[in-house]
Amino acid sequence: MTNQSMHEALGGEAFFRALVHEFYERVWADDVLRPMYPAHDRAGAEDRLRMFLEQYWGGPTTYGEQRGHPRLRMRHAAYEIDPDARDRWIACMRGALDALEPAPLLRAEIEDYFERAATSMLNRNPLI
Ligand code: HEM
Numbered sequence: 001m002t003n004q005s006m007h008e009a010l011g012g013e014a015f016f017r018a019l020v021h022e023f024y025e026r027v028w029a030d031d032v033l034r035p036m037y038p039a040h041d042r043a044g045a046e047d048r049l050r051m052f053l054e055q056y057w058g059g060p061t062t063y064g065e066q067r068g069h070p071r072l073r074m075r076h077a078a079y080e081i082d083p084d085a086r087d088r089w090i091a092c093m094r095g096a097l098d099a100l101e102p103a104p105l106l107r108a109e110i111e112d113y114f115e116r117a118a119t120s121m122l123n124r125n126p127l128i
Contacts, residue, residue, distance in 0.1 A: 005058030006109065010102055013054060020050040022096035030088050036079045057110075073121060082124040090118050 010016070024046055027033045037045055051063035052070060063070070079085075093114045097107055 006106065007054060007057040007059035010057065010106055010110070012059065013050075015100065015102070016050045016054050016057075016059070018100055019096050020046050020053070022099045023049070023092050026092035026095045027089075030092060032085055033088050033092070036085075072117075073123070076121045077123060080124050081121050083122065085124075086118045086122055090115055093118075 007016075024042060027037060028042070048063070048067065051060075051066065055061050055063040081089075094111065097111060101107075102110065
């Protein structure tokens with residue numbers, strides 16, 4: 001895959017639009033996650049996540065131009081992200097990947113990233 005970006009290999013903007021849409025379909029059906037998200041701005045939330053992911057995987061840098069530095073842990077501090085919320089988030093993303101079926105090696109890479117990124121967002125531990 002020489003110089004091709006993951007963004008390009010996965011299918012460019014169309015892939016990320018579809019992925020984020022499938023993801024939010026599942027988030028909106030999840031009793032724990034849905035209340036955290038802006039009820040009247042699902043389109044905006046889809047855009048923000050899509051632009052971030054496109055930028056992260058080597059696509060356009062629109063996210064940075066519009067939102068600045070991601071600072072994702074800081075931006076997530078307001079939400080109670082315990083292991084259950086993390087697992088639900090990952091399950092929604094896995095469901096979205098199941099729906100789109102990217103090639104196995106690409107899927108392994110993006111899924112591994114989502115697992116690590118979601119774990120890094122943990123900010124509550126029910127055991128403490
Ligand atoms: C925003 C929840 C993990 C990337 C948000 C928002 C919520 C949320 C409620 C606000 C929606 C909006 O108005 O944009 C969660 C929960 C997670 C999680 C419960 C569970 C671990 C992640 C991960 C990533 C991510 C793993 C990246 C791979 C983003 C981005 C935004 C966002 C880019 C928009 C930030 C901005 O305002 O520019 N998240 N998130 N989130 N999340 Fe997460």
